[in-house]
Amino acid sequence: MNAQTPHMKADIPPQMIGAQNAPFGKVERMISRRYLGAKKKDGGVGLIAALSFICIMLAVAAMIIIMSIMNGFRGEMIRLTIGSEGHMYVASSSPQPTPDSVAQLERRVATVEGIEKVFEMTQANTMVQTSSGVTGVQVIGITPASMKDFALISDNLVLGSLDGFGEGRGQDNQVAMGSGVARQLNVTAGDTVVVYSPRVRASPMGSTPIRKTFTVGAIYEIGLLQADTLYMYMGLEQAQLLFNDGKTDGTLQIRLDNPDEIDAMVQKVANAAGEPLFIETWRDRNQSTATALRTEQIVMRMIFMIVVIIATFPVLSAMIMLVKNKSRDIAVLRTIGATQAGILRIFLMSGAAIGVLGTLAGLIFGILFCLNIEPIQKAIEFVSGAPLFPADVYGLSGIIPVKIVWTEVLGVAFWGFLITTLATYLPARNASKIDPVDALRYE
Structure with a gap:
């Protein structure tokens, strides 16, 4: 050794x-x-x-x-999948919310930290007609100010502009639609379209559907199939008149700074509202994608x-x-x-x-x-x-x-x-x- x-x-x-x-x-x-x-x-x-x-x-x-x-x-993927939608939807549980109560609810919810944007909106499925044909769309009612702040749409315009969105009298009132919808209807910026309402009015010839003519003010292309081929945006006031007889349904769309924090934000929004709410999240609407x-x-x-x-x-x-x-x-x-x-x-x-x-x-x-x-x-x-x-x-x-x-x-x-x-x-x-x-x- x-x-x-x-x-x-x-x-x-x-x-x-x-x-x-x-x-x-x-x-x-x-x-x-x-x-x-x-x-x-x-x-x-x-x-x-x-x-x-x-x-x-x-x-x-x-x-x-x-x-x-x-x-x-x-x-x-989340940005594109839910980018044209909201991260959270909030509606008052009141059976007949007033514009003033909805505005107050919007102001209270907007104070929650982590919320990027909150605005009143409405949506309805209907048909749009031109001389070239008819197609089904989802009409989303939104105020002109909120529409112009909607970067996903305003930054991806291919024709027209949002300067006159929701403005104009009669058929000159302007709407915005996806490029897929425009191709199906064979329209471009400046053309007119006829939008049908699910409501009907009585006439000597029987019940006839309510409809209104609008001018296509802008055409966008996000790159997301659903938004480009299904959505059409209309001024909130016009959408309420056409689909809800001028009444507000009290729905708020909320966009978050971080969509992944949706679970924590639900309770924060509920606490800030100070009243019973109906709350739906992007995960609820896109369960298969989220899973x-x-x-x-x-x-x-x-x-x-x-x-x-x-x-x-x-x-x-x-x-x-x-x-x-x-x-x-x-x-x-x-x-x-x-x-x-x-x-x-x-x-x-x-x-x-x-x-x-x-x-x-x-x-x-x-x-x-x-x-x-x-x-x-x-x-x-x-x-x-x-x-x-x-x-x-x-x-x-x-x-x-x-x-x-x-x-x-x-x-x-x-x-x-x-x-x-x-x-x-x-x-x-x-x-x-x-x-x-x-x-x-x-x-």
Whole structure:
């Protein structure tokens, strides 16, 4: 045994001889670092440690990139799916709400923090006719001021303008419709359309449907099938006259700063209203979409958690090899005073260092990738010669949407560190239980 001591002396710091090492102190850190970076001739695992670092870095970076892109796509899908609708609909439980009571309710609800916009509206399904044909539409009544503030519509006009929306007498009163509706009716800005009401009036010839002629003031194209092929916007006053005999139904459309906070906002709105309400959310109206998005989030996070677990296998292999190659050194350390806990800490720090550094590098790489997604996408498209996400197919602006959720980034960092630490613990524990007598018996 004494003959082997000089050979292993390089792996034993002089400070250890005759001294008790402090937990996670300088000596333990020095030995841990030396073992982790040991060369092949010294029985080290430097190459495997480097490969383990790269695996963890890429797994963590991929998890952040994919989750951020998924969050971006999810936000874009929600924006397009419910962008032409509201995030929440509120209606007074009063059987006959007055314009004044609705206005007061609107002012109270507008004070809730997290609400971007709230306005009175009405909607009805009906038929629209021109000389070219008839088609079914959903007429949405909205005030001219709210319509002009409706960025999803006002920023996507293809013909006409909203300057005269809801204004004009008789058939000159202007409406706005989707491009799909305009194509079905074969109309353009400036043409007239006849809108039918579900109500009827008595006449000598029997009951006849009520109808009114309007002028198409604007045509928009959002890129969402339902909004472009079904919706037509009309001034609130005209819509109430045509569909509800001039009465208000007291419905408010609410748009939130963050649609994902809809559950918390429901109670806040109910508290601010100060009266019983009928509340309907975008999730209620789009249950299949909301369920699909939520399921996708859960499944993808589980998949990438498994990917991070798989990425720790090289760390586990490296630590098993390190313990096997350093069994004689462990025995010598034990004979000169190192405790089982000290050996455990030395090898635990070696493996955890790979995990911590790999996780930090993956975080930095993933965040930088997300922050520079546009030039990266353009570089890939330049090399491939084709767009990654054609706007006409995906309904996007052409740039991959990315949304970094910092709580998720912290969760990824914690998960990467936790898994690598757990993968290191078992080999480190085995190292601490090596019997120095058995390890040096045949030396």
